[in-house]
Amino acid sequence: xxxxxxxxxxxxxxxxxxxxxxxxxxxxxxxxxxxxxxxxxxxxxxxxxxxxxxxxxxxxxxxxxxxxxxxxxxxxxxxxxxxxxxxxxxxxxxxxxxxxxxxxxxxxxxxxxxxxxxxxxxxxxxxxxxxxxxxxxxxxxxxxxxxxxxxxxxxxxxxxxxxxxxxxxxxxxxxxxxxxxxxxxxx
Numbered sequence: 001x002x003x004x005x006x007x008x009x010x011x012x013x014x015x016x017x018x019x020x021x022x023x024x025x026x027x028x029x030x031x032x033x034x035x036x037x038x039x040x041x042x043x044x045x046x047x048x049x050x051x052x053x054x055x056x057x058x059x060x061x062x063x064x065x066x067x068x069x070x071x072x073x074x075x076x077x078x079x080x081x082x083x084x085x086x087x088x089x090x091x092x093x094x095x096x097x098x099x100x101x102x103x104x105x106x107x108x109x110x111x112x113x114x115x116x117x118x119x120x121x122x123x124x125x126x127x128x129x130x131x132x133x134x135x136x137x138x139x140x141x142x143x144x145x146x147x148x149x150x151x152x153x154x155x156x157x158x159x160x161x162x163x164x165x166x167x168x169x170x171x172x173x174x175x176x177x178x179x180x181x182x183x184x185x186x187x
Contacts, residue, residue: 004072004125004132006130007125007128007129007130007132007133008124008125008127008128008129008133010070010071010072010073011070011071012070013070013071013074014070019074022074022078023077023078023081026065026077026078026079026081026082026085027081027082027084027085028085029082029085030081030082030083030084030085030086030089031085031086031088031089032089033061033082033086033089034085034086034087034088034089034090034093035089035090035093036052037049037052037053037086037090038089038090038091038093038094038097038099039093039097040052041053041094041099042097042099050158051158051162054147054158054159055112055147056144056145056147056158056159056162056163056166057162058083058112059140059143059144059147059162059166060144060162060165060166060169061082062079062082062083062116062119062120062123063123063140063166063169063170064169065078065079065082065120066078066079066119066120066123066124066126066127067124067127067169067170067173069120069124071124072120072121072122072124072125073121075120075121075123075124076116076117076118076120076121076124077117078120079116079117079119079120080113080116080117080120082116083112083113083116084113086113087106087109087110087112087113090109091106122136123136123140126139126140126170126174127170127173127174128174129174133174136170137167137170137171137174140166140170141163141166141167141170142163144159144162144163144166145159145160145163146159147159
């Protein structure tokens, strides 16, 4: 995997305590977001409830996790911790709030959680420089725009807004990273 380091080099690994703290933080954040997402379904904030019911918002959150992880391995671990805590918290909150949910949806989200480490590992490189990160960035934006079409067979304006936010994140951070490197080389 050292060949991929030319696109984006991992940061040195933090201490063991900081790594466990990061994983614990992702578990707690995932559980909190899962409960918040279910609460949004029952609140008068219909837009928020609808948004948390769709795949692109979760892709954006996974992208943020990957962006701020120091290595692809940590991105994979953090994304898995987040989603493996979010899903049970969401469905436990649904039970507690008396919500209706189907086992097919729970199984579908479990598949998302199981695939999240691979996706986060891969997407971590989208924030680098070169042809591969640019290709990955374009794939992320396309996937965010078309995810609901593939899963729910419908497209709405929120998908384009979330895809735009994904584009801003992957391409905006890349541009800032490149600008910072050029400034350092000139000095």
